[in-house]
Amino acid sequence: MVQIVPPALDRLIRDLSRLPGIGNKTAARLAMNILRRPSAEARELASALSELHDSIQLCSCCFTFSEDDPCVICADPRRNGALVCVVEQPGDLLAIEKTGSFHGHYHILHGVLSPMDGIGPGEIKVEALMARINSGTIREVLIATSSTVPGEATASFLIDLLHNKGVALTRLACGIPMGMDIKYADRHTLARAIETRTNAE
Amino acid sequence: MVQIVPPALDRLIRDLSRLPGIGNKTAARLAMNILRRPSAEARELASALSELHDSIQLCSCCFTFSEDDPCVICADPRRNGALVCVVEQPGDLLAIEKTGSFHGHYHILHGVLSPMDGIGPGEIKVEALMARINSGTIREVLIATSSTVPGEATASFLIDLLHNKGVALTRLACGIPMGMDIKYADRHTLARAIETRTNAE
Numbered sequence: 351m352v353q354i355v356p357p358a359l360d361r362l363i364r365d366l367s368r369l370p371g372i373g374n375k376t377a378a379r380l381a382m383n384i385l386r387r388p389s390a391e392a393r394e395l396a397s398a399l400s401e402l403h404d405s406i407q408l409c410s411c412c413f414t415f416s417e418d419d420p421c422v423i424c425a426d427p428r429r430n431g432a433l434v435c436v437v438e439q440p441g442d443l444l445a446i447e448k449t450g451s452f453h454g455h456y457h458i459l460h461g462v463l464s465p466m467d468g469i470g471p472g473e474i475k476v477e478a479l480m481a482r483i484n485s486g487t488i489r490e491v492l493i494a495t496s497s498t499v500p501g502e503a504t505a506s507f508l509i510d511l512l513h514n515k516g517v518a519l520t521r522l523a524c525g526i527p528m529g530m531d532i533k534y535a536d537r538h539t540l541a542r543a544i545e546t547r548t549n550a551e
Numbered sequence: 552m553v554q555i556v557p558p559a560l561d562r563l564i565r566d567l568s569r570l571p572g573i574g575n576k577t578a579a580r581l582a583m584n585i586l587r588r589p590s591a592e593a594r595e596l597a598s599a600l601s602e603l604h605d606s607i608q609l610c611s612c613c614f615t616f617s618e619d620d621p622c623v624i625c626a627d628p629r630r631n632g633a634l635v636c637v638v639e640q641p642g643d644l645l646a647i648e649k650t651g652s653f654h655g656h657y658h659i660l661h662g663v664l665s666p667m668d669g670i671g672p673g674e675i676k677v678e679a680l681m682a683r684i685n686s687g688t689i690r691e692v693l694i695a696t697s698s699t700v701p702g703e704a705t706a707s708f709l710i711d712l713l714h715n716k717g718v719a720l721t722r723l724a725c726g727i728p729m730g731m732d733i734k735y736a737d738r739h740t741l742a743r744a745i746e747t748r749t750n751a752e
Binding site for chain 1: 554555556557558559560562563566567569570571572573577579580581582583584585586587590592593594595596597598599600601602603604605606607616617618623624640641642644645648661
């Protein structure tokens, strides 16, 4: 069979389709688009990719991606180091930072417990969290794992592990999203919102 | 405001979000994923990107992306050069090649007519198509632009332009997709399928 797709294009399609959520068709569409545009844009993207890992490391305290160690959040004296928010991934940190409502530190687990995939406490940053708590400066741990089955399982595990360590344990409130019509809320969310109803006065 | 996202990561997110169908959130998700994986994978993708434009050019006959000129299709003596399929983009050529049902040559327009975007016949490869037809070897032109408003407008324009050039003009059949339940077909497709019904005997 004749090679219709030029090898250089085929290689890029194969590489792109390794990314999450990018199937073969999307990879082909992206690669064709990159090829149609000026080569300077492809080179800019190439250079951004090759320099990525060189300049970024994990903060040795909270394990977020950072150019400095400690990261800008851990190093910021205006932030409250006694309050630590535990999240699954660095992207969750960014989502919380965008709210402007959190002024503590973070702890990135880099995953969730998932026994089926062989991911136990040793595979995520649980031991380092224990060490931070044992160091004695933390007063409250806000567990902000996702409201998914593995996220909830990880939260339960952390609550069991930390309940007698002398720190307050809190979770993100669960309920009706802002601006959502109640009749469109799914019944589990609505049930949770009723059970955890707050005082309106 | 403190820069929470490391500049190298921010740059990659910005570059990725220039790709079609990749918004800021998807770009951030992809960039985080690339960062979590071995740096060798990012370097491989970078190298594929930087070598892309160097080795690929347009075939001077059909204008598809190719490492050689003419491309493997135009150069293949077993293919029928008297039948030329006109498509919008190189990706359409790949889709048709995958069917294994077409054994002629191609002509890539690299776009569709779109007066609102300032794209007239001069911006797509229409003149080169005329030159190929005038050279006298072509007997049939299969117009395979998409079944969209600009695709149909481009097809109409080509039909007007070529109707007295001594070549047969054909179009892809339009109708019910294979395996589709009729009750789920949209009414325009169903209407077209009825109007262009074929003899079943």
